[in-house]
Amino acid sequence: MNNIHPEFKTVMTNSFVRAKTFGYREVLPEHIIIAMLDEETNQAIKLFKELGLDLESVATYFYNLCNINKPFNVTEVDVIPSTKVKNIVFHMHELRDMYGHKEATLVHLFTSILKNNNEVSKYFNNFNIYYSTMKEKLNTDTVRSSIEDFNGDSDGNGGYKKERRERRGKNKTAVLDNFCRNITEMAEDGDLDPVIGRDEEIEDICRILARRKKNNPIILGEPGTGKTELARQISASLGLPMIEWHIKSTTKAQQGLYEYDAVSRLRDSQLGDERVNNVANYIRKGKLWEAFESNRKVVLLIDEIDKADIEFPNDLLQELDKMAFYVYETGQTISAKQRPVVIITSNNEKELPDAFLRRCFFHYIKFPDQETLRKIVKVHYPNMKDNLLSTALTQFFEIREQSGLKKKPSTSEVLDWLKLLLADDLKPEDLRRDNSSALPKLHGALLKNEQDVQLFERLAFITRNER
Numbered sequence: 001m002n003n004i005h006p007e008f009k010t011v012m013t014n015s016f017v018r019a020k021t022f023g024y025r026e027v028l029p030e031h032i033i034i035a036m037l038d039e040e041t042n043q044a045i046k047l048f049k050e051l052g053l054d055l056e057s058v059a060t061y062f063y064n065l066c067n068i069n070k071p072f073n074v075t076e077v078d079v080i081p082s083t084k085v086k087n088i089v090f091h092m093h094e095l096r097d098m099y100g101h102k103e104a105t106l107v108h109l110f111t112s113i114l115k116n117n118n119e120v121s122k123y124f125n126n127f128n129i130y131y132s133t134m135k136e137k138l139n140t141d142t143v144r145s146s147i148e149d150f151n152g153d154s155d156g157n158g159g160y161k162k163e164r165r166e167r168r169g170k171n172k173t174a175v176l177d178n179f180c181r182n183i184t185e186m187a188e189d190g191d192l193d194p195v196i197g198r199d200e201e202i203e204d205i206c207r208i209l210a211r212r213k214k215n216n217p218i219i220l221g222e223p224g225t226g227k228t229e230l231a232r233q234i235s236a237s238l239g240l241p242m243i244e245w246h247i248k249s250t251t252k253a254q255q256g257l258y259e260y261d262a263v264s265r266l267r268d269s270q271l272g273d274e275r276v277n278n279v280a281n282y283i284r285k286g287k288l289w290e291a292f293e294s295n296r297k298v299v300l301l302i303d304e305i306d307k308a309d310i311e312f313p314n315d316l317l318q319e320l321d322k323m324a325f326y327v328y329e330t331g332q333t334i335s336a337k338q339r340p341v342v343i344i345t346s347n348n349e350k351e352l353p354d355a356f357l358r359r360c361f362f363h364y365i366k367f368p369d370q371e372t373l374r375k376i377v378k379v380h381y382p383n384m385k386d387n388l389l390s391t392a393l394t395q396f397f398e399i400r401e402q403s404g405l406k407k408k409p410s411t412s413e414v415l416d417w418l419k420l421l422l423a424d425d426l427k428p429e430d431l432r433r434d435n436s437s438a439l440p441k442l443h444g445a446l447l448k449n450e451q452d453v454q455l456f457e458r459l460a461f462i463t464r465n466e467r
Contacts, residue, residue, distance in 0.1 A: 005103045005106070007042050007105065008105065011035045011042070011044075011106060015032045018035055019031045025080070026085075027079060027080070028084070029088065029118045030118075032085070032113065033058070033113070034063065036110070037058065044106040044107070047107055047110065051127070056339075062123075088112045089109075091112040091115055092111075099138055107137075111135060114134055202237055205217060205363055216320065216360050218345070218361065219231065220348050220363070221365030222408065223347050223410055224411045225366070227345040228301070231301045231303075234299065234343065242298065242300075243290050243340075245288075245300065247302065249307050251308050251312065252309075253311075256288045256289075256302075256319075257334075258285055258327060260284075261282040262282070264282055283330065287300065288319060288325070289334055292335065292337065292340070293334065295337060296338060297338040297341070300343070301343050302342065302343070305345070306352065323340075344360065374389060374393060377389060380415055381418060384418065392417070392431060396409065396414050396440075402456075404455050406451050407447075407452060413448070416445045417446050424442070439456045
C-alpha cells in the first residue's frame with residue numbers, strides 16, 4: 001500500500017467503523033462512501049460538490065441503505081474488506097499509475113468504485129455519473145491540479161494531520177456527518193464542553209438527526225434537567241451554528257416569521273420620510289426567517305414551546321413542513337436555502353396539539369441519578385468533601401422522592417443549596433434533622449412552594465405524635 005494519500009487511510013479506517021456500526025462483517029463500497037462524507041475537508045466532498053450532488057441526500061440514502069439489514073452482531077468480530085472492496089483498492093492503484101499521479105487519492109478510489117457493479121455505482125449512475133465520465137475527469141488538468149494540491153498537504157511532518165485536527169469539530173456541510181462521534185473524546189480534546197451524564201443522549205439524538213430528514217426532535221423533561229443546554233451541545237457536536245428562539249406566554253407564531261411595523265410606517269409618512277415608499281423597511285425578520293435565509297445549515301432551537309398559547313404549535317405546522325412562508329406585505333416567498341435542524345424543548349406543563357406532535361420525534365430527559373449528580377456537583381465545587389456531599393445528596397433525593405410535592409427541587413436548586421452549605425461551613429452531622437422538624441437545613445433553597453414547606457411540617461408533626 002505504497003504511494004497513497006493519508007486521506008485514503010483515514011477513510012478506510014472509518015469505513016471499518018461504519019461497517020461494524022451497521023452490523024456487517026465485511027466492509028462494502030457503501031461504507032466507504034459514508035466514510036468519505038465524514039469530513040468536509042476531504043477531496044471526495046469537493047468532487048461531489050463539483051458534480052452537483054446534494055450531500056445531505058447522498059448521506060441519507062446510504063445511511064438508509066446500510067440500515068436495511070443488520071445480519072450479525074459484530075461487537076466481538078473483526079471486520080474485513082469484502083472481495084469487491086479489495087478489487088476496488090487494487091484498481092485504484094492501477095488508475096494512479098495509468099495517469100502518472102504521485103499518490104492514489106479519494107478521486108481514484110471513487111472512480112474505482114464506479115467500475116464495479118454495486119449499489120454505489122447504480123445510485124450515482126442515476127445522476128449520469130459513470131466510470132467513463134470519472135476517467136475523463138481524472139485526465140483533465142483541473143482534477144490533476146487538484147490532486148497535486150492535495151498531495152502537497154501530505155508533507156511528512158504531520159501537515160495533513162495538523163489541518164485535520166484544526167478542522168475537527170468545525171464541519172460546515174449540510175451532511176449530518178457526525179454520526180457516532182465520540183463526544184467525550186471531543187470534550188477531552190477541548191473541542192466541546194461536556195454535558196455531564198448526557199454524552200450518550202447527545203450521540204443518540206445526533207444519530208436520529210442523521211437518519212431522519214423531516215421530523216423534528218422534541219426534548220421533554222421537568223425544569224432543570226438541562227434541555228436547553230443539551231440542545232446547544234447537540235448543535236456544537238454537529239458543528240452547526242444555533243439560532244435560539246425563546247418562547248414566552250405572549251409569543252405568537254407570526255413573530256417567528258416576521259413582524260410588520262405599521263405604526264412606524266404611519267409615523268414616517270406623516271413626517272415625509274422617503275423610507276415609507278419601501279414597505280420592506282418596516283419588516284422585522286423573525287428567527288425562522290433568519291434560519292431559512294442562512295447560507296449554511298443551522299440548528300433552530302424553539303425553547304419551551306409549551307409556554308405559548310395552545311394554537312402556537314399548530315400555527316407553525318405549514319412553515320415547518322414546507323420550510324417556506326409567504327410575506328403578504330411584500331409579496332415574496334421565503335424558502336429555506338438549507339433545511340435547518342429544528343430542536344424543540346418543552347417542560348410538559350401543557351399538552352401539545354396532536355397534529356404538531358405527529359411531526360416530532362420524542363426524547364425524554366430524565367433527572368440525573370445520584371452518581372451523575374455527584375459528578376455535576378464536583379465540576380462546580382471540586383473541593384467539596386465527599387462525606388458532606390454524600391449526606392447532602394442523600395437528603396436531597398429523599399426530598400425529591402417525597403410524594404405530594406408540588407415542585408420537586410431541580411439541579412440548579414441543589415447547586416444553590418450546596419453553595420449555602422459551603423458558605424456556612426456546615427458539617428455532615430449538621431444536616432441531620434431532629435424530630436422537631438422534617439425540613440432540611442436552609443430549606444428555602446430547595447423548597448420553593450409554601451404547600452411543600454407545609455407538607456414537611458405536617459410530616460414532622462405526625463412523627464412526633466406517633467412517638
